[in-house]
Amino acid sequence: MQLTGAQIVIECLKEQGVDTVFGYPGGAILNLYDELYKNQDSIKHYLTSHEQGAAHAADGYARATGKTGVVFATSGPGATNLVTGIATAYMDSIPLVAITCNVGVGLLGKDSFQEIDITGITLPITKHNYIVKDVKDLASAIRKAFAIARKGRPGPVLVDIPKDVTAEKTEFTASENKMVSEPGTVCDSQIATAIKMIHKAKRPMIFVGGGAVLANAGAEVQAFVDKVQAPVCDTLMGKGAFNGADPLYTGMLGMHGTKTANYGVSECDLLVVIGARFSDRVTGNAKKFAKNAKILQIDVDEVEINKNVLVTGQVIGDVKAVLQRLNEKLEPANHDEWIAHIMEYKEKYPLTYNEEVLTGPFIIEEIYRQTEGEAVITTEVGQNQMWAAQFYKYKEPRTFLTSGGLGTMGYGLGASLGAKLGRPDKIVINIAGDGCFRMNMNELATAGRYNIPIIQVVINNHVLGMVRQWQTLFYDKRYSATVLEDNVNFAKLAEALGVKGVTITSKEEFKTAFAEALTLGKPVLLDCQIDADEKVWPMVAPGAAIDEAFDEGDLNAQK
Structure with a gap:
């Protein structure tokens, strides 16, 4: 059937199961908004106060649901107002599809009113982006955008469509092949190496990052911890991948992590890293990070291996799939003495604050x-x-x-x-x-x-x-x-x-x-x-090792 470019965009969104879009209209994207109006029973659009708010709303929707967030913006400042939101999603590996519309094809490159090279601007902060100058390529571009946003390590994809392309017609064939992300294969030899490293460890520590959340691997993380019997810490992005109320949980690692987590990682003989990228806020002085440990890193993105911290072993693959393989093969371990040592830290160094006033x-x-x-x-x-x-x-x-x-x-x-x-x-x-x-x-x-x-x-x-x-x-x-x-x-x-x-x-x-x-x-x-001088404790000073964490009591003791 013959459809306009705007109609094709809406039909492709429906194919992908999209029922919620955030955005802000403008001249260049009016054809898409006209089709949204006609399809409001199947796709609900939320008008935010600013395009940046729309991008963050789509991001929050994606993080909370596990679906791909979708945001619309018009050309020029509408598109550039998405940039911070797209970069936010990119840095945290959040699946997002941003659809912008530009000036007509014949006006591109002529400094036309509200023209901007948004694909050039967002090239470093997207997994991929397109400018679609031929309506015949539009359906393919939209479908690929969703596939790329979800595949492997997720991230944002931008599709820029000149206004005349949204008005032109072409033959459209519906597709029922909704994008499904496949976990991919996991290397047997890497699994074998990981098993050996875990079985040899006397003082293992498990470090969980945002990759475990993105992989929906909460159950697998819990099963892995049960098998290994080790204390657990996490990153800011890894919150909730392991139950924060579990007795083996030691808190967040890094600059404002707990002393328990920071000391545990500094003293362990094996650090198992699940879906974390060794941010500088986590490692502190990278040369002194986990200085007594072999490091086993599990990550979907091979680029993260040995990027910030050198590791001893790695397993590349979807975190959920990797942990399932490991859990099948691991023998239950007992590290009671090591756990008791870490629990002493947990009791000795609780998070505290002034309970007399509002904080x-x-x-x-x-x-x-x-x-x-x-x-x-x-x-x-x-x-x-x-x-x-x-x-x-x-x-x-x-x-x-x-x-x-x-x-x-x-x-x-x-x-x-x-x-x-x-x-x-x-x-x-x-x-x-x-x-x-x-x-x-x-x-x-x-x-x-x-x-x-x-x-x-x-x-x-x-x-x-x-x-x-x-x-x-x-x-x-x-x-x-x-x-x-x-x-x-x-x-x-x-x-x-x-x-x-x-x-x-x-x-x-x-x-x-x-x-x-x-x-x-x-x-x-x-x-x-609250008071202007309330502080976050503990803290690791810039350039210091994480086991040099200090709090207000430590500062007072030095006076």
Whole structure:
């Protein structure tokens, strides 16, 4: 049958099972939006306040559901406004398809109104991208975009379509071959080497990253830990791949990881790394990382092997498939003495905070208590993000959504909207600092417009908290451009945007307000006023080894 390019895009989205799209219209993409209007019964479009918010919403939808997120934007500034969101997805390996429309083919390269080379701009931050200049190639490009976004290590793909291509007609043949990602083969010799390394270990430690979440390998990780009988730590992106309430869980590893996790990795004789890429925030001084251990790395992407840290052995393949193979062959082990040693660290070095006043850690713990660990938590970046990672126990994958690789301030609110729309059965809470919240707080209007019942918690210290923490510790308290001295009232702002807003100054007020927010069934903002000098502990100084982690008590002891 003969279809226009715009109709082909919509039909291809339906083929891929897409029922939710985020975006913002404009002149170049009007033909697609006209077809969306005609197909609103099968594809729901959510108009955000800004294209960056749309990109983050599509990303949050993908992370929460495991599906591929889809975002639309028009040419020029519409397309460039997606860039930060696309880069965020790229750094964290999130499957995303961005569809932009450009000026007509005859106007390309002529500095036309709202023309931009968006494929050139996004080349370094996408797995692949296309500009489709012939309508005959459009269906193939859309289908390939979804295949590439999901295959192997996931990531974003961009398809740019000139406006005249969306109007032109061609013959379209429907396809029922919805993209399914195959796990691929796993090398037998690599499995054999891994088995030997694990069986020889006396002090094994298991380190879980975001790859385990992306592979939906939570059950396999649990079975592997049961077989190996070893303490477990994770990355920021690996939260929930292993139950944070399990006795063998030692906490997050790295710059703001627990002393238990950092000491365990520094003392183990085998570190089994599952879907993690050895970020600098995890390793600290890479030359001193896991200095007593052989390292076994399991990863779908061969490029990650020996990139940041040299490893002893590797298994390349889908994490879920690899762990299934290992679990079939591994003999149950006993490392009681080693585990007891690590549990002594866990008892000796718990995460603590000032319990007398309202603090970030208290807020996170109270959210955990009232939600019984069943919520989806999104975050912004900085102190709020670290507290959310430290003090909420994530029981399952896809319940902690945060910008890990790029560290995108302004990510969380848009992501929370996508997560709630993708998982309406879940309580969804965005944890923000006041600095991050300012960046995309306009998306509260989106929450209000569609009555998306997310809870926005602002941990408001009236400073750029994490930057100020560094200035306090390493810059002799020269607080350059980090004090937010103004009279912005977030609760009133929320009300103006159609969202209930509450200002909170005490622990009791937070308990009451959050309990009410859980019952309202509509978006709520809680503006929680805390001290400007609350800090995230422990911390590893830049360039130091992770076993040199220090906290406030250590600093006081040095005085």
